[in-house]
Amino acid sequence: MIDFELTANDRKLVDGLRAQALVARGYARYYDENEHEFPPDELEESKDFPTLGDLLEGRTDEDTPFGVAGMLIMAGQTWGDYSVRMRRPPGGLGNAALRAAGTPEQFAKWQNLTLAMAITEPGCGSDPSRVQMTAVRDGDEWILNGEKIFVTTGCRADGVIVWATIDKSAGRAGIKSFLVEKGAPGFVVSHKEKKLGIRADDTAAYVFTDCRVPFENLLGLDETIAKKSSGGFRGVMKTFNMTRPGVAAIGIGMAEAALDFTRDQLRAAGVEIEYGPGIHGQSAVTDKFIRMEALYEASLLTIWRAAWLSGEGQPNNMEASVCKAKAGAAVREITQGCIEILGPMGVSREHLLEKWFRDVRITDIYEGTGEIQRMIIARGLLGYTRAELN
Numbered sequence: 500m501i502d503f504e505l506t507a508n509d510r511k512l513v514d515g516l517r518a519q520a521l522v523a524r525g526y527a528r529y530y531d532e533n534e535h536e537f538p539p540d541e542l543e544e545s546k547d548f549p550t551l552g553d554l555l556e557g558r559t560d561e562d563t564p565f566g567v568a569g570m571l572i573m574a575g576q577t578w579g580d581y582s583v584r585m586r587r588p589p590g591g592l593g594n595a596a597l598r599a600a601g602t603p604e605q606f607a608k609w610q611n612l613t614l615a616m617a618i619t620e621p622g623c624g625s626d627p628s629r630v631q632m633t634a635v636r637d638g639d640e641w642i643l644n645g646e647k648i649f650v651t652t653g654c655r656a657d658g659v660i661v662w663a664t665i666d667k668s669a670g671r672a673g674i675k676s677f678l679v680e681k682g683a684p685g686f687v688v689s690h691k692e693k694k695l696g697i698r699a700d701d702t703a704a705y706v707f708t709d710c711r712v713p714f715e716n717l718l719g720l721d722e723t724i725a726k727k728s729s730g731g732f733r734g735v736m737k738t739f740n741m742t743r744p745g746v747a748a749i750g751i752g753m754a755e756a757a758l759d760f761t762r763d764q765l766r767a768a769g770v771e772i773e774y775g776p777g778i779h780g781q782s783a784v785t786d787k788f789i790r791m792e793a794l795y796e797a798s799l800l801t802i803w804r805a806a807w808l809s810g811e812g813q814p815n816n817m818e819a820s821v822c823k824a825k826a827g828a829a830v831r832e833i834t835q836g837c838i839e840i841l842g843p844m845g846v847s848r849e850h851l852l853e854k855w856f857r858d859v860r861i862t863d864i865y866e867g868t869g870e871i872q873r874m875i876i877a878r879g880l881l882g883y884t885r886a887e888l889n
Contacts (some may be wrong), residue, residue: 503800503871506611508557508558509571511554511557511871512554512555512571513571513575515549516554516571516572516575517575517578517579518548519576519579519585519703520565520577520578520579520785522575522585523542523576523580523584523585524579524581524851526542526580526584527580527851527854528851528854530698531582531698533803534698534699537654538584538587538699539587540587541586541587542583542584542585545585545586548773550586550665551572551588553844562786563721565642565745565809566804567807568759568810569806570745570748570803570806573745573748573752574749574754574755575749575752575795577749578753578756578759579749579756581696581699581858582697582698582699582700583624583626586764588736589616590651590876591613591614591616591651591652592738592742592866593613593615593656593658594612594613595616595699595741596612596614596616596660596676597610597678597718598610599737599738599741600676600719600737600738600809601718601719602719604715605720607777609658612656612657612658613652613655613656613658614656614660614678614737615650615651615653615658615659615660616651616658616660616662617647617653617659617660617661617705618662618826619647619648619649619650619664620648620803621646621648625867625870625871627674627736628671628674629647630647630664631667632644632647632661632663632707633663633664633665634663634665634675634677636664636665636714638714639713639714640711640712640713640714641677641711641712641714641716641717642710642711642714643663643677643679643686643705643707643709643710643711644708644709644710646689646704646705646706646707647704647705647707649692649702649704650703651700651702652701653688653703653704654688654691654701654703655701655847656681658679658680659678659679659681660676660678660679660718661676661677662674662676663675663677672809673692673886676717676718676719677712677715678708678715678718679712679716679785683711683712684710684711685708685710685753686705686710687706688703689701689705692701692704695859695860697857697858700767722883739819739866740815740816740819742866743819743820743866743867743872744806744815745804745806745824746865746866747801747823747826747827747862747863748806748829749799749861749862750859750862751795751799751829752797752853753834753859754830754833754834754855756855756858757833757834757852757855758788758792758833759841760850760851760852761788761837761841761852762788764804764838764844765784765788770782770785772785772788772789773785774789787839787856788836791832791836794829794832797825797829798822798826798829799831801821801826802822802826803821804819805818805819816875816879816881817879819877820867820872820873820875820876823866823867823869823870824869826862826863826878827862827863827872829861830859830863831859836866838852838853874888
């Protein structure tokens, strides 16, 4: 039998995370309005709360960071705030790529650093195969030249995994990934982006000018001479099969916060959500709310499915795109619908609902837009190649 109920250990984890998330909410508005400041890696109140390790104690499953427990953690934390955490975990998107495609030597050297991942360029957004940044081999070094924009955690990161092409004529086959540490000559953080949402989460632009890195900084050492291909375009794209469910979970956490807040405000106004009456027995408000809850539940199940496959080491390319596309659209509709139900209270800066509405927008954009996910899904369902359906 398939059981989607949370276990006692799951509930212990979620309840512990929510207690911490409520504290984080107290800092959310400040860092949203003072985006030039970074939220602390650890809040002052952390001494009064158990660590994540404590909350995970007693679990019998061998969950990976991108398994079901990982999704519960991400959603539980963003139920408080996207950027502020009781304890900010080390690492970034680049660390997931390192885990997926790095050699054992590279993992040992770089795993304790927070690594960003730089793909997007001024002329290259959703199609990373069009990367223009170049990498030219010069003896035992690579020379990097180009620009990257919208690099998540780009200011705080200790280093970055950057995508560049060693042969533009080869298309995707020419794209490789390189490990570059902050402070490398020719590597400049040009500016921090100002954004609609997730304002306290730093997003940077990078410029590389004749930036030299050692040959062994080629992720996975997948150059022809090494007779490996783990760190090239195909290998690093597998990173997204792990992280896309996490992005969806982040959005779901904020959407659930919006639903909980709206339910509480309706109850305070004397409106109870009843699930017994049929569609014709509901008011317009309760009907709208129940439909949003259904969107939330459907999205959550797609996330758990993709995450379970990841935790089991099974392929989840289709499922990762399904949950990312489903949740990315659902969380926008849910937070907007909550604002519509609550009216002026929904857009007031006295509450966090309008912030959640702004913050969830990113979950349909980064690590592959909703449009890209639907294209991947269509190719998989219809059996088309990339060239046939682009």
